[in-house]
Amino acid sequence: MRKVMTSAALTALAASLSLGVVQAQSSAQPIIGLITKTDTNPFFVKMKEGAQKEATRLGAKLLTAAGKADGDNAGQVAAIENMVAAGARTILITPSDSKAIVPAIAKARAAGVMVIALDSPTEPASAVDALFATNNYQAGILIGQWAKKAMGSKKPVIATLDLFPGHPVGIARHNGFLAGFGTKGITASTTALVNTGVACAQDSFGDQTKGQTAMENCLQKNPDINIVYTINEPAAAGAYQALKAAGKEKNVLIVSVDGGCAGVRNVEGGVIGATSQQYPLKMAAMGVAAGVTYAKTGKKVSGYTDTGVTLITNKAMSGVKSQNGKFGLANCWGQ
Template identity: 45%
Template sequence: MSASARPASTTSRTRTTARALAAAAGCAALLASAGCGSTAVGAASSKPVVGLITKTADSGYFQALRAGAEQEGKALGVDLRSYAGTGETDSATQIKAIQELVALGAQGILITPANSDVLPAIADARTKGLLVVALDSPTDPADAVDATFATDNFAAGRSIGQWAAATVDTKAARIAMLDLNDAHVPVDVARDQGFLAGFGIDLADPKVIGDETDPRIVGHAYTGGDAKGGKAAMEQLLARDPSINLVYTINEGSALGAHEALQAAGRAGQVTVVSIDGGCDGVKATTAGQIGATAMQFPLRMARLGLDAVIDHALTGDVPPSSPGLAFFNTGSQLVTDKPVGGLYSKGSDWGSKNCWG
């Protein structure tokens, strides 16, 4: 990703000394260091081992995470072992991967946790000396991992909510909320609640999805985070209220499915759709007017910083700090739309197409 893809609003973090140290000393010196882990690493690989565990392998977002980690791993001389679940909530595959990495004597693990079921395995890995870094998906509690690099999803949701509030008639809004699934993982909750707060809807409990009493909300439906689920969820809520005119979506895959359902119902030109992710397909949909605005996040940056953190910890024992006021390091987001509104900073889809992922 180009430097321009790292928004100026993102908290600045100096690049760790890991790359310089690894390049100067070589992997052999790293492995010889008393602080670099057990001799099992040397038996398994001639390079320090770091694991990357994502929720799925077929998502463009997680493919971008992997690309960022592979690029940084090559620069650092790291043996990156990649694993992926079969779905958003496949904790069993993630647990097996954690156990395998522990057995290999890995230096650390980068993980997008499927759900709370993986936390005991993470805790076991940490007790055995591995640095565990969450990417994209914060854990609950936050200190279940050593560090987290993620988008401030509440802020990302709030930005598209503020844009929507400045774009549609807020008093006449009929809102469809297309969420992820009934597990209500932190990223799902934060995006949903951020959007509603940005739109000006009172939140009952900001840690809970669906407890609002505002009559403008038609309902919440689950998408599974893909186009098929987005289409089905949109159809479900349209059946409940055909007058829906504003649609929040958890990600751009579900937004594209929602657009398909709206098009089939003859409503596509009458409904505003907003989303979060910043993938290239989503930016194209923004250019085409299928998505009114999206909040771009930066998965390559997450992966690079996460991998740097693991190697830096192996060399120095340091653990990266969180951003001020947050329980994680915020890698930033950028509102992308071709319909800018006053008082809200945004970039156009031309910029988005040059800085998107996937």
């Protein structure tokens, strides 16, 4: 009888200890990692700000890291490994190399870490648990539709200042712009860069100086260019400098994507005709909240969540929904 009671008591004690471990794990401070492409781009600075604010609000510990430059996959791989070792239950990442980062993400997920991509998808998209990002194709559609209306009866001579070869965000924005402008045969599922009707296409790497050089190259190739699509607003600022140096800034329409404060001020100043604004703070805050939920309940998020995009312009066009520069400045990021 004593043995039976002792066995029952031990069973109850083991259950109690097990429950205590589970409760201790769920009550421990959740550790969330955020890895961005760089720590200097205002977009990622705002993303980090949003993540830290939400982590503080929810009582989580935030670890942060970034590549040395856009495209630094090795730096991001090292950051993932370090964060897993530090006990992160969730890692949020803006992948610099959408394919090369996948093996490192797979190792982290195999260790029980939830991985959420922010802003940029991985290839394949299923390499992460979820994606919180702008619909980059729709961002391109909006500026393409606006540009088409703004050009009116003028014959378009288009230059595109893109990101760099193969990047899914660059392809989605570029193709979206052309689709919005009226190029046939493009859909959100088109994975190859389409250049139908484009007079000049150059890579800018999202950089102002390289954007200026790219625009100079395009003007040498075709001095009649009258509309310029740029991957982001730093590239747009570079394009404007090249056009101004050539005395063509008043006759060329520039459209872009980002919605940073500097870019919106350029909309206000007439440098950029229209830009599609995205919301990095929202992406990061949603990611942190999902990470805290996972740490406490074990429930993972999945699939794609659209974090929104708004066309910003001071020259509204009929049939194209937009907000003015005042709205853009109230919701922008960066300096």
